[in-house]
Amino acid sequence: MIRPASSLARRAATASSARRTLATTARRCENLPKSTSPIVSKLNFFNSVTGDGTQIPTYRVLDGSGKPLEGAEVPEIDEAFATRMYENMMLLPALDNVLYNVQRQGKISFYMTSYGEEATIIGSAAALDMEDEVLGQYREMGVLLWRGFGLDNVMAQCFGTSEDASSKGRQMPVHFGSPQHHFHTISSPLATQIPQAAGVGYALKRDPARRSKHIAACYFGEGAASEGDFHAGLLLASTIPSPTLFLARNNGFAISTPSTEQFFGDGIAARGPGYGIDTLRVDGNDVLAVLSAVRAARQRCLTQGRAVLVEAMTYRVGHHSTSDDSYAYRSRGEVEERKRVDDPSGRFRRFLEARGWWGEEREKEARERAKKGVMEAFRRAEGVGRGELGGLFEDVYEGEQPWNLVEQREELGRLLRKYGKAWGPWKNELGKFRGEGRDVMGGEGKSA
Numbered sequence: 001m002i003r004p005a006s007s008l009a010r011r012a013a014t015a016s017s018a019r020r021t022l023a024t025t026a027r028r029c030e031n032l033p034k035s036t037s038p039i040v041s042k043l044n045f046f047n048s049v050t051g052d053g054t055q056i057p058t059y060r061v062l063d064g065s066g067k068p069l070e071g072a073e074v075p076e077i078d079e080a081f082a083t084r085m086y087e088n089m090m091l092l093p094a095l096d097n098v099l100y101n102v103q104r105q106g107k108i109s110f111y112m113t114s115y116g117e118e119a120t121i122i123g124s125a126a127a128l129d130m131e132d133e134v135l136g137q138y139r140e141m142g143v144l145l146w147r148g149f150g151l152d153n154v155m156a157q158c159f160g161t162s163e164d165a166s167s168k169g170r171q172m173p174v175h176f177g178s179p180q181h182h183f184h185t186i187s188s189p190l191a192t193q194i195p196q197a198a199g200v201g202y203a204l205k206r207d208p209a210r211r212s213k214h215i216a217a218c219y220f221g222e223g224a225a226s227e228g229d230f231h232a233g234l235l236l237a238s239t240i241p242s243p244t245l246f247l248a249r250n251n252g253f254a255i256s257t258p259s260t261e262q263f264f265g266d267g268i269a270a271r272g273p274g275y276g277i278d279t280l281r282v283d284g285n286d287v288l289a290v291l292s293a294v295r296a297a298r299q300r301c302l303t304q305g306r307a308v309l310v311e312a313m314t315y316r317v318g319h320h321s322t323s324d325d326s327y328a329y330r331s332r333g334e335v336e337e338r339k340r341v342d343d344p345s346g347r348f349r350r351f352l353e354a355r356g357w358w359g360e361e362r363e364k365e366a367r368e369r370a371k372k373g374v375m376e377a378f379r380r381a382e383g384v385g386r387g388e389l390g391g392l393f394e395d396v397y398e399g400e401q402p403w404n405l406v407e408q409r410e411e412l413g414r415l416l417r418k419y420g421k422a423w424g425p426w427k428n429e430l431g432k433f434r435g436e437g438r439d440v441m442g443g444e445g446k447s448a
């Protein structure tokens with residue numbers, strides 16, 4: 001029987017629609033909701049980012065003797081840039097030597113050194129744009145030095161003098177901050193800078209004047225990465241994409257806790273892919289590898305408008321801070337051995353010498369210049385003194401002072417009138433302030 005053409009077409013259409021329905025059902029059976037995960041029939045647990053159980057590799061340019069590895073691409077640097085990096089790496093320990101001892105003499109209350117981490121800090125600072133927003137943890141003074149903050153500002157902050165541009169002498173030492181240098185003020189509670197950085201990165205992306213030009217660069221230790229804020233920050237930057245570079249300084253310790261007790265997985269880098277974040281592990285004692293890694297990571301942040309995680313592997317040679325004696329939990333031998341086998345400055349110096357960019361004469365001259373500059377700044381800061389005591393209550397809020405601060409200021413005044421001259425430690429402290437606290441005590445500081 002010959003069917004009319006229209007009926008044939010109808011049947012063909014019905015058959016094709018049935019095929020489509022079948023195919024859709026089959027796809028639904030194979031695939032998972034909201035996922036394109038391939039289906040497998042083998043039960044296979046996994047616990048490795050690399051897929052084959054090996055550790056995430058570490059990117060390196062220079063070997064231990066400062067020679068480029070075979071096949072390694074030496075980043076583009078000229079003599080002036082390279083020697084500037086080296087001189088900044090040299091300035092850090094010159095400052096650390098003096099400020100550590102100054103704290104020991106009781107002239108400042110606290111200090112933290114960067115010994116051993118010079119390559120991570122200076123290499124990354126040199127890779128950033130001077131106007132990238134930096135959110136540090138506390139061991140990143142070198143970023144400010146690289147940006148031209150200057151020794152006088154370092155000393156003013158650590159001594160808490162009236163010239164302290166970071167916080168008018170009202171913060172703990174090493175809690176630097178400088179809007180002019182795009183360096184957000186350090187805060188002591190660990191990891192708070194990490195979600196803040198995701199927000200700063202997002203603000204940069206929303207600002208037409210800075211979009212695709214600047215990134216937020218966030219430094220933190222591997223210890224801080226155990227805080228909830230680390231996870232909050234990375235998730236935030238991953239789901240609300242922003243040009244944020246997360247730079248983990250894995251220096252082996254969170255005060256006395258060795259990194260072996262801080263995580264069971266493959267360091268901090270292993271966590272990046274969990275958040276869908278491009279990640280790289282770099283030898284943090286190889287300044288050229290850090291320079292290349294951070295330059296590339298920064299570029300990736302800008303072109304993709306997304307976060308990147310870099311884990312720099314290094315070693316904290318100094319004690320955690322002046323409140324710590326690390327020989328209570330690690331041997332002197334271990335520290336000496338690390339210094340001997342891998343001194344980041346020595347490694348870079350050998351590279352510079354091989355290029356004919358550095359030598360004994362320049363080394364001596366630069367060392368003397370660094371030491372002299374630090375000593376001069378130290379002596380200057382020692383003579384400056386603090387601002388008015390009442391400044392303690394200012395600038396927290398704009399406009400009228402809230403009632404609770406007014407009450408606290410009055411209470412301090414009452415206590416100082418009573419004990420300020422009678423109790424040695426307070427008398428001593430008051431003497432350091434301009435006006436010796438009279439602005440808070442009122443009148444002549446008579447006893448109550």
Ligand SMILES: Cc1ncc(C[n+]2csc(CCOP(=O)(O)OP(=O)(O)O)c2C)c(N)n1
Binds near residue numbers: 222
């Ligand atoms: C929320 C919070 N918990 C604890 C501390 C005390 N604390 C200060 S530094 C530190 C160790 C941090 O180690 P890491 O992040 O690895 O940085 P590193 O000192 O090694 O540079 C701890 C536990 C703190 N400041 N804030």
Ligand SMILES: [Mg+2]
Binds near residue numbers: 221222249252253
């Ligand atoms: Mg650490």
